[in-house]
Amino acid sequence: MSAPRRKGAPRATIDDVAAAAGVSIATVSRVLNGIEHKASSETRHHVLAAAARLGYRPVHAGRALRTMRSALVALFVPDTSNLFYATIADAIASHLKDSGSSMILCNTRDEAAIQDRLLEEMESHLVNGIVLLGALDSPGLRQAINNGLPIIFLNRKPPAGIAAPYIGVDNRLAGRQVAEHFLERTWSPVGAIHGPLASSASRGRYEGFRARLTRAGIRLEPRLVRGAELTIQSGYQAATAMLAQRPYPRAVFCGNDLIAYGLHERCGELGISVPEQMAIFGFDDNPLNAWLAPWLDTIRVPYDQYGATVAGALARLAETPRRRVPRETILPHRVVIRR
Amino acid sequence: MSAPRRKGAPRATIDDVAAAAGVSIATVSRVLNGIEHKASSETRHHVLAAAARLGYRPVHAGRALRTMRSALVALFVPDTSNLFYATIADAIASHLKDSGSSMILCNTRDEAAIQDRLLEEMESHLVNGIVLLGALDSPGLRQAINNGLPIIFLNRKPPAGIAAPYIGVDNRLAGRQVAEHFLERTWSPVGAIHGPLASSASRGRYEGFRARLTRAGIRLEPRLVRGAELTIQSGYQAATAMLAQRPYPRAVFCGNDLIAYGLHERCGELGISVPEQMAIFGFDDNPLNAWLAPWLDTIRVPYDQYGATVAGALARLAETPRRRVPRETILPHRVVIRR
DNA sequence: CTGCGTTGGGTAAACGTTTTCCTTCGAACG
DNA sequence: CGTTCGAAGGAAAACGTTTACCCAACGCAG
Known part of the structure; x- marks a missing residue:
């Protein structure tokens, strides 16, 4: 069963097999x-x-050289230390393995310069696909698209003028x-700490929230609307500014879980006791929320479906000729209210 | 500045550069x-x-084929969804990038069969190094060592009979x-939920703990010693068993943070109020502990030093002829008491 | 018997690098 | 002046695959 190759002995090549x-x-x-x-x-x-x-x-190198495609897929993530991203990375990686691919993990730190450098690097690796979880608009991104790199956008939509598959x-x-949840409870006043509005995801969340309130005749007080990066520290700072004056909001919608933390x-x-005096969304x-943040209401993103969906889209992208890949795939979310 | 290559146009090769x-x-x-x-x-x-x-x-494929080494490093992790591992992965990846390497992330799910399959796969990729964070003893592992794969062991020591660099x-x-912390506070009785004792890391933690208590003349009650996997769920189950009878322990040492959760x-x-009635270690x-688990005392592992140390060890392993890589590198930890 | 399609399989040409030899040219040195 | 040496750079051989092309043998219809 075990290969008879001994230490230092060169590995068997296709020639050896052919001879044998x-x-x-x-x-x-x-x-x-x-x-x-x-x-x-x-x-x-x-x-x-x-x-x-x-x-x-x-x-793999021999095959890659001949076929100009490797068994590699790159996943770009803005923040590896965000457990949410780690969970998605896991889901994607495990589904890729089924199709024989391995996953290169790239941390862009949400900086365009780093993202662009990594894009070039991945092009050099002849990756079969690049999954951009939280893409940034940049010259390098447009160049990569122009070069025909198989890119899939996750969570953040492709920037204007770029036609590429999007999953989110x-x-x-x-x-x-x-x-609507806030309205049902007749909570007032309500506030929001949204993520960077340059991101289509953050913008969509906030605008949907605000639009619904407006339709109900409620205007968000400017004092109770703050922007933040998608990190705990930034959320803390925004919260400090928001809570400098009273009255405190009865409920706050945050751009992501980290801001909420x-x-x-x-x-x-x-x-201020949560959620009695202030509800936080x-x-x-x-996955840690259920254990460590039972006070937090939130939107559950379907990790598991992400894995399968991304793997499927990549498989279609890798085929020659490329089958049509759906331009937009919208996955179902779930409103999680913890009481 | 931007490459003039247009969509569909073949990428420039070394021949083009030479001609130009x-x-x-x-x-x-x-x-x-x-x-x-x-x-x-x-x-x-x-x-x-x-x-x-x-x-x-x-x-890269051309270079890899000629030199029989790629610009890839594989990181094996037993559980991608553990934030601790994600943080280490991040630290290593960012240091690797400085040396021009990319990181393939592999999730072994702490199963030997998966680990072995991945080891073979990574050998096919001609990776420059394999970092085993939480290695499992298995035929495949020994085979890989025999084949001369450049493997570094992280946190869990190499199994008996295998001589390879270890960092932890x-x-x-x-x-x-x-x-000693428990003894100083004269907490009694004390308990422990250790991780799988097959892992050198879990075993070392628990044995050091128990040995010190024994030296102080204290014997751990069997009722208050439980084993668990390194997950929240398993920790919860072990806790349920441990706390089925009174008196409750005044302090419990857990195999990792997840068990503590x-x-x-x-x-x-x-x-039971924590930490007033029960201290949890x-x-x-x-990194989330500071925000979400302020009740938790713990041992801080130096992530940042992990990145640099691993990158350094890999660089030395990649050199030809291989420079001597220190057999064991022990990094300093820190006792974190949150009050 | 000729022509033709199908099955099985070999030959050799790529794919894009790195690196081992060579060669050439000057300069330094005896 | 002959020899040696170093710098500069070219030609070509790998590295391990995949695949386009070719060929032989065979079955079968005409």
């Missing part, structure tokens, strides 16, 4: 790639046996639903 | 790789200019320090 099976390397290649009608079942058996005996594993939730609808911390310092619902 | 610069491809390669004494400064300038003008980027903290010492949850259900200290 008494056929040409072309036949070995065809058998191993499952090409039909090109080998008798007897030959196939010999080849398979020889390959197993020698512990042969094809070198309906942020506007979710924001609207949060507003920051707000919660500030509430603790000010003696987040977005994403990473 | 009026030199041979050998010279282009040498200039781009910074080989000294092989090109006049004038030639070098021409080559560099041509490369920039054409937007040339070397294809002094788990025994940390466990001892937790015991599970215990905390159970305490909440039983109306964890291990790892992921």
Whole structure:
């Protein structure tokens, strides 16, 4: 069972297998790639046996050089330390493995310069696909699209003028639903700490929220609307500014869970009890919330479906000729109210 | 500045650069790789200019095929959704980028079969290094070592009989320090929910803890010692069993933070206030603790140093001939008491 | 018997690099 | 002046695959 190759011994190549099976390397290649009608079942058996005996594993570099495509997919993430992103990365990676691909994880730190450098690097790696979780508009991105790189946008829509597959939730609808929840409880006043409005996701959430309130005749007080980066620290700072004056909002919609954590911390310092005195709504619902943040209402994004959907889209992108990939795939979210 | 290559146009190869610069491809390669004494400064300038003008980027597969080494490093993680591992992955990836490598993230789910499959896959990718965060003893692992794969062990020591670089903290010492902390406060009785004792890390933590108590003349009640997987769910189950009888322990040392979260949850259900009635000690200290688990005392593992140390060890492993890599690198931890 | 399609399989040409030899040209040195 | 040496750079051989092309053998219709 175990390969007989010993330490320092060179690994078996396709030539070795061919010699051992008494056929040409072309036949070995065809058998191993499952090409039909090109080998008798007897030959196939010999080849398979020889390959197993020698512990042969094809070198990806050789194949990549010939076919100009690797078994690699790159995932770009704005913040690896955000558990939400880590969970999505996990879901995607496990689905990719089923199709024989491995995942290169790239942290853009939400900076366009880093993203562009990584895009070039991944192009050099001949990756089969690039999943941009939280893309940034930049010259490098447009260049990459122009070069024909197979890019899929996750959560943040492709910038204006770029036509590429997008997978995400309906942020506007979710924001609207949060507003409706607030309205049902007749909470007033309400506030919001939204993420960077340059991001289509953050903007959609906030605008859906605000639009629904407006329709109900409620105007958000400017004092109770703040912007923040999608981090705890930034959320904490925004919360500090927002809660500098009274009256405090009765409920606040945050751009994501991390901002909500920051707000919660500030509430603790000010003696505001959550959710009794102030309800906090987040977005994403990473798995830790159920245990560590039971006070948090949030929008659950369907991680598991992300994995399968992304893997499917990538598979279609990788095919030649490229099958039509749906331009937009909207996955269902869920409003999570914890009591 | 931007590459002039248009959509569908083939990417520039080294031949194009050579032609544009009026030199041979050998010279282009040498200039781009910074080989000294092989090109006049004038030639070098021409080559560099041509490369920039054409937007040339070397294809990794070609290089990999020739040199039998890629610009890839694999990180094996037992659980991608553990924020602690995600943080370490981030630290390593960012340091690797400085040396021009990219990181393939592999989730073993703490299963030997998956680990072995991934090891073979990574060998096919000709990775420059494999970082095993939480290695499992298995035939595949020993085979990989035998094949000469450049493997580094993180947190869990290499299994008996395998000589390979190890990087981690002094788990025994940390466990001892937790015991000393408990002793200082004269907390009694004390309990423990340790991780799988097959892991050197979990075992070291628990044994250091127990040994120090024994030396102080204190024997852990069997009822108050439980084992668990390193997950919240498993910690919760172990906690449920442990807290089925009174008296409750005054302080509990948990195998990692996730187990501690599970215990905390159970305490909440039983109306045990933490840390007033029960102190909980964890291990790892992921960055979220400061915000979401202020009740948790823990051992802080130095993420940042992990990144640099691992990158350094990998660099030395990649050199030919391999420089001596320190067999064991023990990084300093910190006891974090939150009040 | 000729012509033709199908099946099985070999030959060799790529794919884009790096690196080992060579060669050439000057300069330094005896 | 002959020899040696270093710098500069070219030609070509790998590296391990896949695949286009070719060929032989065979069955079968005409």
